[in-house]
Amino acid sequence: MSKDNINKTAVPLLDVNRGNRLLRDEILQSIAEVVDSGRFLHGPQVGELECTVAGICETPHAIACASGSDALLLALMALDIQQGDEVIVPSFTFFATASAVSRLGAIPVFVDIDPLTYNMSPEAVEANVTSRTKALIPVHLFGQCAAMDQLNAIAQKHNLPVIEDAAQAIGAAYLGKPAGAWGDIGCLSFYPTKNLGGMGDGGMMVCHDADMAAKLRLLASHGMQPRYHHKLVGINSRLDTIQAAVLNVKIAHLQEYSDARQKNANRYAELFQAEGLTRWIELPHHAPEALHVWNQYGIRVPDGLRDAMRKHLSEMNIGNEVYYPVPLHLQECFRDLGYFDGCLPHTEAASREILHLPIYPELSEHEQDMVVAGIKRFYASATLRRAA
Numbered sequence: 032m033s034k035d036n037i038n039k040t041a042v043p044l045l046d047v048n049r050g051n052r053l054l055r056d057e058i059l060q061s062i063a064e065v066v067d068s069g070r071f072l073h074g075p076q077v078g079e080l081e082c083t084v085a086g087i088c089e090t091p092h093a094i095a096c097a098s099g100s101d102a103l104l105l106a107l108m109a110l111d112i113q114q115g116d117e118v119i120v121p122s123f124t125f126f127a128t129a130s131a132v133s134r135l136g137a138i139p140v141f142v143d144i145d146p147l148t149y150n151m152s153p154e155a156v157e158a159n160v161t162s163r164t165k166a167l168i169p170v171h172l173f174g175q176c177a178a179m180d181q182l183n184a185i186a187q188k189h190n191l192p193v194i195e196d197a198a199q200a201i202g203a204a205y206l207g208k209p210a211g212a213w214g215d216i217g218c219l220s221f222y223p224t225k226n227l228g229g230m231g232d233g234g235m236m237v238c239h240d241a242d243m244a245a246k247l248r249l250l251a252s253h254g255m256q257p258r259y260h261h262k263l264v265g266i267n268s269r270l271d272t273i274q275a276a277v278l279n280v281k282i283a284h285l286q287e288y289s290d291a292r293q294k295n296a297n298r299y300a301e302l303f304q305a306e307g308l309t310r311w312i313e314l315p316h317h318a319p320e321a322l323h324v325w326n327q328y329g330i331r332v333p334d335g336l337r338d339a340m341r342k343h344l345s346e347m348n349i350g351n352e353v354y355y356p357v358p359l360h361l362q363e364c365f366r367d368l369g370y371f372d373g374c375l376p377h378t379e380a381a382s383r384e385i386l387h388l389p390i391y392p393e394l395s396e397h398e399q400d401m402v403v404a405g406i407k408r409f410y411a412s413a414t415l416r417r418a419a
């Protein structure tokens with residue numbers, strides 16, 4: 032790349048092609064095998080992926096399904112969550128965590144987060160358990176596990192099942208135990224932007240209990256067993272064999288991807304400190320108990336400057352994003368639940384202040400330097416403006 036181009040070069044927020052390109056021949060070969068076999072559903076590649084994921088999550092069972100959203104829905108169905116039941120969820124998460132609850136006629140009970148890790152606060156959970164509470168769904172947000180030891184203790188005390196939303200956290204761990212292995216059911220997503228991204232939608236559920244595994248599998252295939260005999264009202268949620276074939280190639284590299292994300296996160300921290308920017312921005316907090324897999328890298332931009340910084344970086348063609356600008360308790364579709372601005376202060380502050388930066392494994396050092404330089408320039412001009 033010539034020097035003249037540097038200023039025009041965009042730093043993408045994410046570029047899935049960089050990783051996939053390196054595996055292109057292997058992936059195409061793997062897809063070709065499925066094409067030639069004609070086994071587009073229930074091919075052996077699906078079972079192979081389930082085995083590998085079960086190994087990573089250290090659970091005896093893994094059941095593939097069509098998406099992370101379906102994994103959450105199927106988990107709630109397997110736990111017999113029904114109309115009017117309450118399920119405790121964070122508000123600071125992707126929509127699917129709560130919509131799965133609503134789709135069964137149950138009520139998502141939104142609780143606040145720990146302001147450092149952004150994960151569901153155990154104290155807030157405890158304070159919101161009622162006689163109608165039927166389950167908890169902690170989310171391992173941005174690739175860092177929630178405080179699962181404390182959350183499991185609360186669940187145990189109240190005899191509640193736990194569904195882990197580990198969509199952003201495959202390969203993460205807490206106190207040495209993998210994401211997905213802590214709860215009754217762990218839910219994973221292979222959406223292309225996740226740490227293990229497919230070439231389309233895909234998901235998986237992991238669990239310890241054999242009966243639970245059988246029920247999840249049954250529910251994911253119309254509750255049908257044997258053919259045309261329906262034990263339960265299930266849904267159709269399968270992982271295509273072609274997706275499994277792609278993921279079997281990519282999963283061999285998952286550890287490398289996680290290591291690279293971790294390296295990028297550490298390097299951001301060094302650069303931000305070296306440039307003196309930590310007087311202005313707050314770096315993401317990494318809990319000592321957590322093995323963080325950095326699905327996202329979010330800095331905290333206080334003083335109401337987040338949106339101005341966002342605009343500044345976008346003008347410089349530096350990829351950035353806000354996850355999530357509107358917390359779920361303030362979404363229009365949940366208005367009937369009666370939450371209002373001010374209900375969950377840590378969640379609302381996080382939605383206003385966090386800005387996400389490129390962190391994908393193939394991000395180059397030069398690109399990372401540009402991101403940091405962009406932020407430095409933002410504060411230089413903001414300081415000048417204030418002095419003027």
Ligand SMILES: *Cc1c(COP(=O)(O)O)cnc(C)c1O
Nearest residue numbers: 098099100125127198220221222
């Ligand atoms: C991506 C995601 C989901 C949904 O996964 P899909 O595979 O896109 O359906 C659920 N929860 C969280 C926290 C996610 O990030």
